[in-house]
Amino acid sequence: MTNPRFVPPGTGWPEDPATPATPVARGPQEVVDLARDAPGLADLCARQSVCRACDRLVEWRERVAVERRRAFADEDYWGRPVAGWGEPQPKIMIVGLAPAAHGGNRTGRIFTGDRSGDWLFASLHRVGLAARPTSVRAGDGQRLIGARMAAAVRCAPPANKPTPAERTTCLPWLAREIADVSPYVRCVVTLGGFAWQAAWPALKQAGYGLPRPRPPFGHAAELEITSPAGTKVTMLGCYHPSQQNTFTGRVTERMLDDLFTKAKSRAGM
Template structure:
């Protein structure tokens, strides 16, 4: 086992490559502090730093740090991020892609949403094929992957047990997402929701970010579309996409053609 793997698990601000946080980055310890720190972040970079050190949900903090210490056997020689995973990608995106939460041995290990897990294998390959990423694979946060005109975020920033955050955890985390949506709203023309959980969770975040939303709320489905209006009056389209989870890809509920068609549509909306 490597020296890095033998090293004790450390708390935020200790020199992880490209870590947005610093020792003085303010830390949220409850829902009220999440709301306050999200609203007061002076820049997108500061927002990401504050996201990455959040400790507001005791159950999620305990789980993510437990996984970071115990690790999966195949990753035993690798250090784990073990923290909330901030949004990443183009700072002025035409497309915002919203997922559920980091995977325990994916984003929770690599520090980047969808990086290092099977869902990401499918997702990044599709983004590359349609021109939204510069390479088809992503295994770690410093592997050279760039999103082209796109950005990724999650409705819950910590890996949850059984991949199931509670309603309270979802609601506590919402201000991070709402503030990030607001920070990139000037350029976004399409929001893609990966899975039904993200579809349901993004609506109140969009509302909080100042978007005008249709009523009643459209049902989730692959290829479902909803017309929104950004705070500056610009039309924006919300797209539903089945999550590229192993369960969906193994059963054929999600295929490469389905993903490529949807992201081609997203790119068309973002550039029209």
């Protein structure tokens, strides 16, 4: 395809969860309704992947898909919301803030196609939570093992900063996804302080019991929360493997490996 505004549903993009018949949310109330009424996790992810509820985010993600970065000028961009991805019955749920403009917005998979994702998937592979050490783009054969990941905001935001209103609009997608996998999840890992904050209302909306006040974020911060069914679940904070953090040594391979090894232990894996 040539300079698409976005990849239309059902046109053969690898791992596209949607079809031309997938309903599209065009405002905050429709996000609430479509998230609530999705018949299952697969349909929920399909609906996430075609959402058009936030005008600023729609304009930005599609403009990036047309203008592109020089290094990716010959590639087709996903240019749509990036749905949750991984096992449907995970023991570990990994939550980030939002896809990157030339990462997930390009590749169609969260934490894929940029330096942060390179660090993340290499660590997940080393500890046995990913089948491959790299995640290049949707359809590359990568898969998560006992884990699932999603972003609090499904569209790449300008300057990597979604507005409070955009975070609120996107909240029902994450809350419903967390609720659907809650019977299986025994550990929730948040990547970065913003994800730690954004996961809180989603967990509450999904029916989790949470301590009050919210504990401060930190790398390896650990607390106990309670699933909707009353099961004890561990929540772990993890510094985001951004270039700023990895270049300065604030995050090291050992730190990530230790964190995800702990997540596996807390999840009983």
